[in-house]
Amino acid sequence: MARYHRRSLILFLILALLALTTSPSQGFLGTENKIKSAVFLSPKLVTSPGSVSNSYFFDMDFPRGHIGLKGFDAELVDEAGKPVPLHETYLHHWNVYPYYARKGSSKLPRQEMFKNHGFSRKDPETSLDSTSDIIIAKNGGLCMSTLIYYFGSASETRHTSSYIPDPYAIEIDNPEERPDGYEFKWHLNVHAIDTRGVEDKRGCLECLCDLYNVTVDEYGRALRPGYKGGLACCYDKTQCRVKSGFDNGEKTRNLYLKYTLRWVDWDNTVLPAKVYVFDVTDSWKRSVGDSQEHNCHVEYEVKPCKSNGDGCIDVKKNSFMMPFSGYIIYGVAHQHVGGIRAALYRENGEGICTSMPKYGNGVEPGNEAGYVVGMTSCYPADPVKVSYGETLSLEVNYSSVVGHTGVMGLFYILVAQQLPEPESSLPYLFQAHAESVSVLAFLAVTVLVAVVVLIAAVVYRRQNREDGYQSLST
Numbered sequence: 001m002a003r004y005h006r007r008s009l010i011l012f013l014i015l016a017l018l019a020l021t022t023s024p025s026q027g028f029l030g031t032e033n034k035i036k037s038a039v040f041l042s043p044k045l046v047t048s049p050g051s052v053s054n055s056y057f058f059d060m061d062f063p064r065g066h067i068g069l070k071g072f073d074a075e076l077v078d079e080a081g082k083p084v085p086l087h088e089t090y091l092h093h094w095n096v097y098p099y100y101a102r103k104g105s106s107k108l109p110r111q112e113m114f115k116n117h118g119f120s121r122k123d124p125e126t127s128l129d130s131t132s133d134i135i136i137a138k139n140g141g142l143c144m145s146t147l148i149y150y151f152g153s154a155s156e157t158r159h160t161s162s163y164i165p166d167p168y169a170i171e172i173d174n175p176e177e178r179p180d181g182y183e184f185k186w187h188l189n190v191h192a193i194d195t196r197g198v199e200d201k202r203g204c205l206e207c208l209c210d211l212y213n214v215t216v217d218e219y220g221r222a223l224r225p226g227y228k229g230g231l232a233c234c235y236d237k238t239q240c241r242v243k244s245g246f247d248n249g250e251k252t253r254n255l256y257l258k259y260t261l262r263w264v265d266w267d268n269t270v271l272p273a274k275v276y277v278f279d280v281t282d283s284w285k286r287s288v289g290d291s292q293e294h295n296c297h298v299e300y301e302v303k304p305c306k307s308n309g310d311g312c313i314d315v316k317k318n319s320f321m322m323p324f325s326g327y328i329i330y331g332v333a334h335q336h337v338g339g340i341r342a343a344l345y346r347e348n349g350e351g352i353c354t355s356m357p358k359y360g361n362g363v364e365p366g367n368e369a370g371y372v373v374g375m376t377s378c379y380p381a382d383p384v385k386v387s388y389g390e391t392l393s394l395e396v397n398y399s400s401v402v403g404h405t406g407v408m409g410l411f412y413i414l415v416a417q418q419l420p421e422p423e424s425s426l427p428y429l430f431q432a433h434a435e436s437v438s439v440l441a442f443l444a445v446t447v448l449v450a451v452v453v454l455i456a457a458v459v460y461r462r463q464n465r466e467d468g469y470q471s472l473s474t
């Protein structure tokens, strides 16, 4: 019996040691286990059948300090915290970006300032990006007047990975970059369309102007001739046509964007990655020189095909000059219903990243039939090196079996300025964070190995002695 226990002890110690040295991903040295997460709720969105809520929230709940964001996931939930399916409330989009607010200033940011950004129509009256009280912190590019978000998604948010792999993260609130006397805050925009009881769900989520009975945009300007649908017709407080006789009375409810953040405290083992967003409707042209004036329309219309001869695929292409050098470590597209696929290529046609919509086929939240419930994303095994001035092209395909208004062809990428140090010949355990912990870890493991060997030796000798006695007695 005693012998059995000792053998188990040796086995246990050896297994423990093996586990410690061979599973670095769960080991004590990875950044994995430094990841923190928290779940927050936005202020409420009040919705009723056919209603549109396009809300701008300031000073959102967010982790504070110098951190590295690793992921941002979101979904709409009701008062009880229950996920709301897209066929009840369509999440047209959400996006977040930070801003600096002057300390002690009691002035609330003017909503118009933020409305000029992030999927929305421009207010002709307010073209200012900053006042002395507010400075918006934008992403790396390219559409600096519209698509400036750090994270943004839409109906696909439940099944689209936003995770940023180690050792990268989006650096937030570096104290050296914060202007004196300002604090760092977050802004959130959520656009949701309640389609309970509406006549035409797809028409409402594609923002058909007729269904909204809208002839002027949010700022009272007449719609462009021929404009059939899009954000100019489904702004805040517009109303999509509801079936006659549908009882609207008791159906008002409060919804919330529930968002889950993952982050790490910033340190020198984390490598910064920057966000860039490409828009297939960008009117930038190389002929203009390397000016970085990007006029991004964000939305476009897919006309129905005339025959089946062309395969009924709407193909839209664009190319852009890269304003950065670095390595693409993540990519994901944003498409609406009808989307087939989007891809990013080098000038020579070499593929960099392909992203495809996933469609639901049920009723439950996350699997709503006919809706885009996810987008596949890319995590290139070898980060894709891109050089300043290089041209990349974006191709976005939609089905044109039926027409679509207000569709989008965006491509979001994360770019790291530097890669991790090349791997040395040391075993994995001792490599990753050479500067900070390797010496201590090395000592700790050496001592541990020594102890295990010692115990094993002692036990083995005792056991042999015991075996000897036993053999004598037999």
Ligand SMILES: *[C@@H]1O[C@H](CO)[C@@H](O)[C@H](O)[C@H]1NC(C)=O
Residues within 6 Å of the ligand: 213
């Ligand atoms: C549509 O708008 C017009 C003018 O704004 C208004 O007179 C009409 O009653 C509206 N129709 C519906 C169905 O709401």
Ligand SMILES: *[C@@H]1O[C@H](CO)[C@@H](O)[C@H](O)[C@H]1NC(C)=O
Residues within 6 Å of the ligand: 311, 313, 315, 340, 341, 342, 343, 395, 396, 397
């Ligand atoms: C888009 O469709 C065209 C024509 O069918 C095809 O050649 C191309 O590869 C497609 N692009 C993507 C990104 O799927």
